[in-house]
Amino acid sequence: MRTYVGNWVYAAALAASLAVMGSVQAKEPPVRIGFSMAQTGMLAQATPSQLNTYMLWKDVVNARGGLDIGGGKRRPIEFVHYDDQSRPDEAVRIYEKLITDDKVDLLLAPWGTPFHIAVAPVLEKYKFPMVGNTAASVAVRRMKPGYIWFTTSAIPDKIGPALTAMATSNGVKSVAVINNVLPYTKELKTFLMPALKAAHVEVKVDEEYPPDIKDMTSLLTRIVQAKPDAVLALAYPSDSVLYAKQARELNVQAGFQFVAIGPSDVPFRKAIGDAANGIVTIGHWVPTRPEWKGAKEFYDRYVKRYHVEPDFLNSDLAWMSCQILEQAVAKVGLDKAKIRDTIAHDTFDTINGKVKFDGVQNIITPTAFLQIQHGKLQLVWPKSIATSQFEPKKGW
Amino acid sequence: MTLLDILLSGQLLFSALLLGSLYALVALGLNLVYGTMRLLNVAHGDFVMVGAYAAYGLLTLLGWSPLWAAGLVAVICALAGLCIYELLFRSLLSAQSSVTRIESNSLLLFFGLSVIVQNTMALSVTATPRGYQYLDEIYRLGGVAMTGNRLAALVVALVACGAVGLFLRFNVFGLALRAVIERPDAARVVGVNIELVHRVSFCIGFATAGIAGVLVSMMQEFSPFIGFPFTISAFIVVILGGLGNIFGGFIAAFLLGALETYGVALTSPNLSSVLLYGVFVMALVLFPQGLVAHRATR
Numbered sequence: 115m116r117t118y119v120g121n122w123v124y125a126a127a128l129a130a131s132l133a134v135m136g137s138v139q140a141k142e143p144p145v146r147i148g149f150s151m152a153q154t155g156m157l158a159q160a161t162p163s164q165l166n167t168y169m170l171w172k173d174v175v176n177a178r179g180g181l182d183i184g185g186g187k188r189r190p191i192e193f194v195h196y197d198d199q200s201r202p203d204e205a206v207r208i209y210e211k212l213i214t215d216d217k218v219d220l221l222l223a224p225w226g227t228p229f230h231i232a233v234a235p236v237l238e239k240y241k242f243p244m245v246g247n248t249a250a251s252v253a254v255r256r257m258k259p260g261y262i263w264f265t266t267s268a269i270p271d272k273i274g275p276a277l278t279a280m281a282t283s284n285g286v287k288s289v290a291v292i293n294n295v296l297p298y299t300k301e302l303k304t305f306l307m308p309a310l311k312a313a314h315v316e317v318k319v320d321e322e323y324p325p326d327i328k329d330m331t332s333l334l335t336r337i338v339q340a341k342p343d344a345v346l347a348l349a350y351p352s353d354s355v356l357y358a359k360q361a362r363e364l365n366v367q368a369g370f371q372f373v374a375i376g377p378s379d380v381p382f383r384k385a386i387g388d389a390a391n392g393i394v395t396i397g398h399w400v401p402t403r404p405e406w407k408g409a410k411e412f413y414d415r416y417v418k419r420y421h422v423e424p425d426f427l428n429s430d431l432a433w434m435s436c437q438i439l440e441q442a443v444a445k446v447g448l449d450k451a452k453i454r455d456t457i458a459h460d461t462f463d464t465i466n467g468k469v470k471f472d473g474v475q476n477i478i479t480p481t482a483f484l485q486i487q488h489g490k491l492q493l494v495w496p497k498s499i500a501t502s503q504f505e506p507k508k509g510w
Numbered sequence: 511m512t513l514l515d516i517l518l519s520g521q522l523l524f525s526a527l528l529l530g531s532l533y534a535l536v537a538l539g540l541n542l543v544y545g546t547m548r549l550l551n552v553a554h555g556d557f558v559m560v561g562a563y564a565a566y567g568l569l570t571l572l573g574w575s576p577l578w579a580a581g582l583v584a585v586i587c588a589l590a591g592l593c594i595y596e597l598l599f600r601s602l603l604s605a606q607s608s609v610t611r612i613e614s615n616s617l618l619l620f621f622g623l624s625v626i627v628q629n630t631m632a633l634s635v636t637a638t639p640r641g642y643q644y645l646d647e648i649y650r651l652g653g654v655a656m657t658g659n660r661l662a663a664l665v666v667a668l669v670a671c672g673a674v675g676l677f678l679r680f681n682v683f684g685l686a687l688r689a690v691i692e693r694p695d696a697a698r699v700v701g702v703n704i705e706l707v708h709r710v711s712f713c714i715g716f717a718t719a720g721i722a723g724v725l726v727s728m729m730q731e732f733s734p735f736i737g738f739p740f741t742i743s744a745f746i747v748v749i750l751g752g753l754g755n756i757f758g759g760f761i762a763a764f765l766l767g768a769l770e771t772y773g774v775a776l777t778s779p780n781l782s783s784v785l786l787y788g789v790f791v792m793a794l795v796l797f798p799q800g801l802v803a804h805r806a807t808r
Binding site for chain 2: 153155156158159161163292322323324327328329330331333335336339352355356359365381384389
């Protein structure tokens, strides 16, 4: 009887101690990850795909038991994020606050080139590493390497020659170039025009237009009359839709039609429908390349959660940056200096293939282009990673 | 294109008319609210945005055709306008404040409202740009290609402006409304119900902004932040046409549409702002009361 009672006491004590251990494990402090994002203001329309991707990543990692911080330990992720109101100066204040006041363990990137450039000195000041994503400008290369890195290969000085090479390899001898005067597309043009000249491509129309353009009839009428082999519309998302709708109305007949920003995201295809088929755009990712591990899984999860496809450029870049951070932390823990060294020197597996940085720039992912074919985005350039062949646009 | 080609181009004429009619519709509401109450509604373009989202919501959630939904959107925006009047402006106007005070207070109030409307929309439906396909068939008349939605937008905008114009010219209440615009003190003396005129002006002003939003949503992508350029265009139209001068506003809207379309065709799209503001400044120097002079001021 005494033994029987003793066994019960022993079992109860064991259960209690396990429960205490369990509760201690459950109360493991979260890894606090901070970032700012334009959720209000003029740029807020560009950020949902990046924010959605961050949220998805957090939930996926937490469902796995938390972020691997090395040594087999996992801690849940908790986000600390603020609205930067589409103002880079506000982002600077937020990143200072995240580091000094909120005392976050890690940082994710804000949206857009000006914001990355604005917060870089803060990272430098506090020696806090951050993997950038949605920033693409030659200006980023002039930044001091050390605490910020850029995952994209869509840098204008690479895109200009690559787009020219793709166009000429598809028989383009003359082009019409129209561009929005906003910084990225202006920079794109700066590198595109010399490349076209070097390739002896005739520029039949060369026009700039303001960001608030409401009607492109005059502009597109010139293109219709010039009959170029290609139209290179260096446009932002809202004027991308305007271009496509009005080019359809005026029946712009070039077989090669490039629209810089917009077609990689769902709203463009929703607004244009089947007429979007044949349009070429910037992007270096698709979910269907089997050697890019986790690409299809990411795509499926995103679609399941948000009921739309991810942006094939911005969502990809955001997820890549999270993966790089995750792998660095799994290797060296939360020590900032070690994370910095790891990101600077290691090679990472991402949904867009391997990534390695030289200075601030990803030197493995090639500059590439997507084309909308039968409503789906396909990689058509370069051939080394293409998932489909370029198809000339056959009308609207 | 030669000068003659540009001037005789039916395609450019269609674009100029469409742009002008949209400007006229957007500016109409702004002008009515300013004309009757001297309220500077800098949130006007945001109700164009609200109209666009309302049409999108009715199409995607209930399957309503945007053209049919325009009526309901107009009612929703009119009610929103009425609520704003009752909550924010009735007391300001009934306090018999000076015109300067009314203008400056309304500017601040509407600016705050603009920020609230934009950001509430961004936080509630996300800032992801929206767009949809509707009446996408292309009709060709002679050498002019017209997408169905742009043609429909032109017709609806012209009909809406025409209806309000006829109401102001031939309806007794419309005449009372014009009287409040042109001779507010005299209108009060002869027994015009000023407060009712204010309410109706708010309703018509916001309803027309909502209808304009429906038309914009049929033709282009939109986000919670599309309103500001419409507000700016509407202000240019209203100032060019003469503050509070409804018919002057119509004329100015079509001039602006023509200027943007033909000016760009003759020069460069990048010069559109230079042309627009250049003509705007010149017109104000030469015609300080607007292109169509107003007979009375408050």
